[in-house]
Amino acid sequence: MxxxxxxxxxxxxxxxxxxxxxxxxxxxxxxxxxxxxxxxxxxxxxxxxxxxxxxxxxxxxxxxxxxxxxxxxxxxxxxxxxxxxxxxxxxxxxxxxxxxxxxxxxxxxxxxxxxxxxxxxxxxxxxxxxxxxxxxxxxxxxxxxxxAPGPHTVEMTWTEDGSLTAAATSDEAARILAANGFVRDSDRQAYVLSSDDTAVQARHVRTAGSQLAALGIGVALRHPAAHPAIDTTPVPVPRQHAAGKARSR
Structure with missing residues (x-):
């Protein structure tokens, strides 16, 4: 040039x-x-x-x-x-x-x-x-x-089968999650709370949230990202069985 x-x-x-x-x-x-x-x-x-x-x-x-x-x-x-x-x-x-x-x-x-x-x-x-x-x-x-979840926030995310996954941000958070029904899943690198009984699930979430809050740890509850609709894909029937089991108890 x-x-x-x-x-x-x-x-x-x-x-x-x-x-x-x-x-x-x-x-x-x-x-x-x-x-x-x-x-x-x-x-x-x-x-x-x-x-x-x-x-x-x-x-x-x-x-x-x-x-x-x-x-x-x-x-x-x-x-x-x-x-x-x-x-x-x-x-x-x-x-x-x-x-x-x-x-x-x-x-x-x-x-x-x-x-x-x-x-x-x-x-x-x-x-x-x-x-x-x-x-x-x-x-x-x-x-x-x-x-974005902060450094002192436990993020809980609903999965497609109705269970909850939680990412523990500290040893204290991990201990509280484990004490409230969350099971460590090494494949997902998260703690998982089953949806087998939604009433029990809700009680565990409330208790864990209260105990985390007492330590200054917040909880962020997330829904999974929606998948884009495809014309040829049938719309799934809403899942009813978990709620039904909870009501039957």
Missing amino acids: PAHRHEELGAFAAILTQLLPGAWTHQLRRHTAYDDQFFLTSDVWDMNQVAEAIAATTLMHDAILTRDDGLRLFLMDHPRHEDTFLIAAMAPADTAAEAFRGVPEPDGIAISDDPEQAADAITTRLLPRHEAALAHVRDNAARLTAN
């Missing part, structure tokens, strides 16, 4: 930081080897023309524009048009992959080498998509954090 192209990209990035709304800085980066670019561009949040350009181009340099709130944009030369650049959102770092589930990529755009036109296109087209996607991801991440 000619040296003047590197300088042009850096100068263009610097001008954009002055024209975009908010306080921005920029970082111009060189790539020393073709394989390096895939590591250095791994956060580019695009499944369209920018991702295609990165995959098909030997990328010698790029620029990262960072707003004072941490939002980042990725800037590169357009591989086929010298008077055009490509710019894309960058995904937030250190965010669980699960938080991105269901969030459309805020795909990048091609921009003119006229800084004012480029800044206008970024402000009106790319940034709104980027900010909406970020808000969605952060909301997902907050929900995942809120639902």
